[in-house]
Amino acid sequence: MTTLSGTGPRRVRRATMSDVARLAGVSIKTVSRVVNDEPGVHQATAERVLAAIDQLGFRRNLSARNLRRGSSAGIVGLVMEDVANPFYSELTGAVEEVARQHGRHVLAASSGEDPDRERELALEFCARRVDGLIVVPAGVQHGYLVPEMRAGTPAVFVDRPAGDVVADTVLVDNIGGTVAAVQHLARYGHRRIAFLGDAPDIFTAAERLRGFREGCARAGVRYDEDLVAMGPHDAPGIGATLRRLLRGPEPATALVTGNNRITVLVLRALAGQRDRPALVGFDDFELADLVNPPVTVIAHDVAALGRTAAELLFARLDGDGAPPRRVVLPVRLVTRGSGEVPA
């Protein structure tokens, strides 16, 4: 049992190949050969070197190695809104898995939906010479990435398209999803359907609103601006919003929520009420089937989103020079009963 902390030899300089070489009485190059399993080292010499390595706790400096060899850093950068959000952590997990298959690690960071911070993070990752970037765009201007991409750092955008750059992008079918949601509710007789979306400057929020309008049109439901509440939303605000939507002579009888956080806010705000309005939420979430009543959702495969993005990225790294691709992943209406409440 070894006790460790800052105590002991105070912050020793890390041993280098030089140190190992000196201790083993050989040249630096020989140490390098041993460390890299290169042939042409006498067994006895190699053993001396290994002993020295062990004694000094030497571990070769990968940064220096990569610098010298011009090899890749072995890291892909991932910039998104919030690493702590389960939606993004599932995305991260999928990216990590593909990266692992390609021998890379993932450097993930949260932009907090702030375009300046996103830019700062992405550019710093480039300065670290990450092999590539996967970005969930916060802003609408990504010209800053053009020099980086030209310089050989490919970027793939996920969940939202880049602002002013045509590049590889992976999206979900936002419009199709909300169209399906409205049609589903209309099929059960709902004529007063409200939409609670995220901030309208977020691409997905705007698209889903578009889909909502189109769904109304297709289903023959009157689109009423008073029944639309775009974010950002918080717990106190959502309560007031719901009261407004659900009162009056023509209250909403059904709700469509624009993402998983809003869905949860709504569920919590409506908890304990006698009868909840019908509800269809964009994004599936764990336990959607176990709340009472279960929540019908527009589900999509978040892992596939990350996987596809990572695969596009590695294709670029492997030299794929095709024109930029835009992949749109399908969504799927998962009915769980709550939508079937007739109006």
Next chain:
Amino acid sequence: MTTLSGTGPRRVRRATMSDVARLAGVSIKTVSRVVNDEPGVHQATAERVLAAIDQLGFRRNLSARNLRRGSSAGIVGLVMEDVANPFYSELTGAVEEVARQHGRHVLAASSGEDPDRERELALEFCARRVDGLIVVPAGVQHGYLVPEMRAGTPAVFVDRPAGDVVADTVLVDNIGGTVAAVQHLARYGHRRIAFLGDAPDIFTAAERLRGFREGCARAGVRYDEDLVAMGPHDAPGIGATLRRLLRGPEPATALVTGNNRITVLVLRALAGQRDRPALVGFDDFELADLVNPPVTVIAHDVAALGRTAAELLFARLDGDGAPPRRVVLPVRLVTRGSGEVPA
């Protein structure tokens, strides 16, 4: 609108200071001065340099910079079971936030509960010269980190202690939590309480089982081995396990689950049944208050876990040489009604 992909100038070599210097007609050092905002460069010269930088899309190589300056990489490594698990992503978010305050990024990786992979990841991070490591241990042997820690890469263990190394560790009060859970259930008359825990070689699972036994002793409830089912669990298995526990002449009337995933498995397995046994789950989870009936949990502050670990780490990086600390964070029984079902 710029179109980008692998097309265009095929994978150009990234511009270096040399290239910039040549284009601007100055020396490398002058470029360095401009890039680093060092004084002593004529304004006209600086502008020529900036123009060249812009034209070439130059961005200085941070690896080379850090190598030369001996400065830190600006990265802390985080090794845990699964980045996609919401529990760990909340942890990651907290670590990231503290890291950000200290000007660092987080390199996160999943060990998949495999000690070999954990070791491999941790050592590779050390080779990358991360500033420090935060590890959720998968195995029980961490002697491999001793040379690294001695060499100046501090490590902090989270959620579980290291196997054979005494180092900074942040835990939650596993025993106190399950003791409280059993006492809570006993108070409502339960005498047949079952425990569903994770694989017993996982530290937290073992501790929580210990707490369960101790809780039984303190509450005067007979501890019955037949009512204990340790994992790993999966969806099909948990159904069979529950049938076994809940049948017979002396069925369990209450359950204690050992972590959030098991809790959810149980909820799903029991969904739709007329009356669910009383349930207390270790770990809080989103929507625990919205399932029916709501789930009483042993809650702890996952973010605090990550924050504390990161703060310990940065204290070490700032030269804190005190003996290793072990911090145990409190847990809190959050009653939500389900435990109050009398036996």
Next chain:
DNA sequence: TCCGGGCATGACAACGTTGTCCGGGACCGG
């Protein structure tokens, strides 16, 4: 005895950057 060849090892430069130090010109006062 000499020589060619294979083997083990080492000297050196280079990756891209920054710190140290030095030189040369402009400018000033005497």
Next chain:
DNA sequence: CCGGTCCCGGACAACGTTGTCATGCCCGGA
């Protein structure tokens, strides 16, 4: 006109590693 100072700019080494090439040695064959 001379010496000193200030300012701008550059040459060079170094960070820790690896690729290239050279060296010394031993061996067998002529």
